[in-house]
Amino acid sequence: MLILPCPFCGQRDESEFVNAGPTKPSRPDANVSDAEWVDWLTVPENPIGYIEEKWWHAKGCGKWFTIKRHTVTHEIVTADVMPDDVGKRTGETT
Amino acid sequence: MAKFSAFSLAWNALSHHRNWTRYWQNPPLAKKYEVLIIGAGGHGLATAHYLAKNHGITDTAVLEKGWLGGGNIARNTVTVRSNYLRDESLPFFVKSVSLFEGLSKDLNFNLMYSNRSMIDVIQTYPKMREIRRRMMNGYLHGSSYSSIDVAELRRRVPALTGGGPESRLPIIGAMVHKEAATCRHDGVAWGYARSASTRGVEIHQHTEVKNLLRDKDGTIKGVETNRGTVLANKVAVVVSGHTTTITETAGLRLPIKSFNLAAFVSEPVKPLIDVIVNCPDLGVYLNQSDKGELVIGGAPDPGQSFRRDVKQNVFEEAVVTMLELFPAFRRLKLLRQWGGVLDIAHDATPIISATDIPGLFVSCGWWGGFKAVPAGGYTLAHLIATGQPHNVAAPFTLDRFHHLDFIVESGTTTAR
Numbered sequence: 076m077l078i079l080p081c082p083f084c085g086q087r088d089e090s091e092f093v094n095a096g097p098t099k100p101s102r103p104d105a106n107v108s109d110a111e112w113v114d115w116l117t118v119p120e121n122p123i124g125y126i127e128e129k130w131w132h133a134k135g136c137g138k139w140f141t142i143k144r145h146t147v148t149h150e151i152v153t154a155d156v157m158p159d160d161v162g163k164r165t166g167e168t169t
Numbered sequence: 170m171a172k173f174s175a176f177s178l179a180w181n182a183l184s185h186h187r188n189w190t191r192y193w194q195n196p197p198l199a200k201k202y203e204v205l206i207i208g209a210g211g212h213g214l215a216t217a218h219y220l221a222k223n224h225g226i227t228d229t230a231v232l233e234k235g236w237l238g239g240g241n242i243a244r245n246t247v248t249v250r251s252n253y254l255r256d257e258s259l260p261f262f263v264k265s266v267s268l269f270e271g272l273s274k275d276l277n278f279n280l281m282y283s284n285r286s287m288i289d290v291i292q293t294y295p296k297m298r299e300i301r302r303r304m305m306n307g308y309l310h311g312s313s314y315s316s317i318d319v320a321e322l323r324r325r326v327p328a329l330t331g332g333g334p335e336s337r338l339p340i341i342g343a344m345v346h347k348e349a350a351t352c353r354h355d356g357v358a359w360g361y362a363r364s365a366s367t368r369g370v371e372i373h374q375h376t377e378v379k380n381l382l383r384d385k386d387g388t389i390k391g392v393e394t395n396r397g398t399v400l401a402n403k404v405a406v407v408v409s410g411h412t413t414t415i416t417e418t419a420g421l422r423l424p425i426k427s428f429n430l431a432a433f434v435s436e437p438v439k440p441l442i443d444v445i446v447n448c449p450d451l452g453v454y455l456n457q458s459d460k461g462e463l464v465i466g467g468a469p470d471p472g473q474s475f476r477r478d479v480k481q482n483v484f485e486e487a488v489v490t491m492l493e494l495f496p497a498f499r500r501l502k503l504l505r506q507w508g509g510v511l512d513i514a515h516d517a518t519p520i521i522s523a524t525d526i527p528g529l530f531v532s533c534g535w536w537g538g539f540k541a542v543p544a545g546g547y548t549l550a551h552l553i554a555t556g557q558p559h560n561v562a563a564p565f566t567l568d569r570f571h572h573l574d575f576i577v578e579s580g581t582t583t584a585r
Contacts, residue, residue, distance in 0.1 A: 076481040090482050094471040097426075110571075117424040117515070117570045121413040123475050146427070146475045 077144075080154040083136045095129035098141055123147055173277050192359055193237075193366035198373055198396055202230045204553060205392060205401040207378050207415060209233035211242035211354075211539065212532050213407040214361035215546020216553070217370045218276075223547070224554035227369035230401075231362075232394060234377040238358030241409050244477075244509035245539040246432050246454065246466040248445055250287055250349040251312040253580030254303045257564035258518060259310035264561045265544030266312075266348050272543060278360030280352040281459065287349030287445040288317075288326060290494065292338035296450050299579055300344050313347045328441050331494040338450060338493070349445050351456055357542055381406075381419035381529065389419070389528035403553055405530040410475060410510025412533040421524055424570050425512045425534050429470040431479040433487075433506035435498070437461030451490035463501065465491060469511070479506045511536055516575035521549050521558070522566040531567075536581045 077089040096119075103115050120126055125143045132138050143152045171177055171190050181189055204220060206213045209231045220226040233239075249269050251262035273280045291297045304314040322343040323329060332340035362372055373396075380393040381404065391400035406415050410427040437460050447454040452468035467487025470480050484506065492499050513536040514520060520534040532549045535541060548562035558566055564576060 088482075097473065113571055113573065114422065116573070118422045119424070119426050119515075121423075121426050121473065121512075123411075123414055126473055128472060144472065146473050149474075149476075 077149060077151070079130060079142065080151060081132050081135060081138065082140050082154055082156045083138055084132065087132070087135060091132060091134040093131040093133045095131055095139070098127045098129055125152065173279070192363040193372050196371050198376065198399065199230070199371070200398075201391070201400040202371075203228035203402055205229070205399060205404045206231045207392065207404065207406050208240070208408040209237045209358075209362065209372055209374065210240040210407065210409065211238075211357055211361070211542035212409075212535065212545045212549070213405075214238075214358055214365060214372075215542050216405060216407060216532070216549045217365040217372075217546075218361045218368075219547045219550035220554060221365055221368035221370055224550060226554055229365075230371040230373055230399070231365070232376045232378055232392070232399070233372070233374045236374050237362055237372060238355055241509045241511065241535075241538065242354055242358045242542070244432070244507050245354055245537070246456065246464050247351045247354045247458075247539065248287065248349065248454070248456065248537075249352060249540045250346055250445075251540075252287070252289075252303055252307055252314050252344075252346040252349075253312070253578060254299075254306060255518070255576050255578055255580075256306065256310070257576045258578055258580065259306060259312055261544055261548070261561045261565070262540065263310055263312050264547070265541050266350070268543035268547060269350065269352065269540075272352075272357070272360070276360035276364045278356060278363060280356045280360060282350055282352040283459075284348070284350040285444055285456075287346045287447055288322065289344040289346070290322065290329070290332070290340055290446060290448045290450075291342045291344065292332065292340055292448070292450040294341070297342060300449070303580060304344060313345075315345050315347075317343050317345055319343070325444065326442060326446060328495055328497060329446070331492075331496050336493065340494075351445065351458075354539060357539075361546070378415060379418070381415065381526075383419055383526065387526060389526055401528075403528050403530065405532065405549060405553060407532045407549070409533070409535060409538065410512050412512050412531060416524075416529075416531065419526055419529065421526055421529070423520070423531065423533065423567075425514050425520070426473050427475055427510050427512050428472075429474040429476050429478075429480070429508045430466070430511050430537075431470070431483060431487075431506060431508040432464065432466040433479065433484070434458075434504050435463040435465070435501040436504055438463070438501070448490070448494060451493065453487050453491045455491065462504065463498070470508075475510050477508045477510060479508050511538075514570075516569075517578040517581050518569075518576040519545070519565050520567060521545065521552060521562045522568075523552065523556070524567060
């Protein structure tokens with residue numbers, strides 16, 4: 076069970092949150108090659124190490140934020156608030 | 170190697186079973202092989218077996234970081250079935266079930282294969298629609314899937330006393346998949362290893378691959394291991410959750426993520442459930458082993474993970490949802506739990522493919538790969554030996570990502 080650092084509610088139990096998957100780098104420029112576009116679209120980071128991922132405090136304050144979490148130790152190193160429009164743009168589904 | 174038979178059993182009984190030969194040999198590690206297979210799990214060993222049996226390639230070494238059969242082949246819920254959705258997936262899994270049915274004989278190894286049907290318990294109308302679609306597509310490809318009503322469901326699974334009309338999610342119907350079976354999962358690994366070793370394949374345990382090595386022209390040259398460099402003309406990466414960890418050492422990026430999927434086992438009880446019960450709306454599935462233990466699986470941990478344990482809230486959710494349908498199970502004690510690292514492409518369809526690096530092959534994206542072990546090995550061996558994908562695995566190449574031609578599959582066990 077993770078204890079997630081909601082930037083508004085503080086340390087809360089994972090069961091209150093929805094995992095919305097890893098963050099993606101910004102959309103590439105429209106002139107990139109097909110291969111680069113496909114890479115951006117389909118290839119996620121999958122390290123044994125820290126990944127940046129989005130969480131939604133669905134059963135709490137309703138805010139979105141990102142954390143860096145270790146994929147083996149589950150250690151969480153940062154928590155940043157996401158811009159308010161992110162939730163509307165990506166929806167809440169994983 | 171001695172053939173297993175009633176006669177050999179009786180003969181060895183005379184010497185108090187002290188003279189059985191080893192299942193596989195432990196030869197020294199050579200400098201070069203024709204084919205290297207990374208990962209001595211179900212898929213890796215099956216690939217080695219079919220390379221030798223079907224294509225006559227025996228200059229093969231299987232390298233394993235831990236011990237043989239200690240990965241996901243030891244960490245599944247032993248279910249074999251073919252009730253998938255897509256035209257691309259169904260022939261592959263039908264092939265896998267048919268290979269499984271003849272596998273004990275093929276390997277001369279008793280896998281305790283038990284053809285016992287799977288029943289999907291349906292509690293929502295969207296799932297009912299999806300599963301009826303799978304039923305109709307199954308008919309086209311020879312995978313049976315037939316509807317039964319709630320009364321028949323309760324007759325066949327008497328322990329299923331929850332899910333009544335007053336409950337949170339009343340049961341509205343059920344679907345029976347007759348080809349579904351269970352078998353001894355360790356036996357699959359050991360049987361393939363024994364058969365491959367008999368044919369001359371070398372299996373090297375505790376040989377961890379650190380890096381893939383490439384020639385100046387980019388083709389694969391071999392691997393760097395903790396026991397030195399091993400050269401090969403062809404290398405197959407068959408390591409489930411750690412696929413990207415290995416391929417990234419050669420600069421190859423793959424469209425997969427790794428997740429933790431857990432299962433647990435109850436104390437043994439008397440025969441109670443003689444089918445495999447799957448509850449897709451709740452994300453829990455179970456069957457009873459020959460020893461009487463209930464083998465229970467839940468949904469995956471939603472965040473990427475390389476852990477092999479069980480997260481408390483994932484475990485609780487599986488138990489709570491199971492008790493909704495099987496309230497009597499609240500008195501059971503749970504004996505063991507474990508997790509495995511699975512890899513999945515975002516369309517949930519496996520990848521058996523050559524890669525951009527000549528000579529390097531991958532078999533990954535096995536979201537619940539136990540049922541696919543024979544066909545996965547069979548088709549990967551075909552690809553390695555001939556350079557061409559096998560018919561039933563042809564849609565599973567990496568090309569589908571290059572062309573954004575995804576095969577979005579909903580027939581995986583844990584899809585909710």
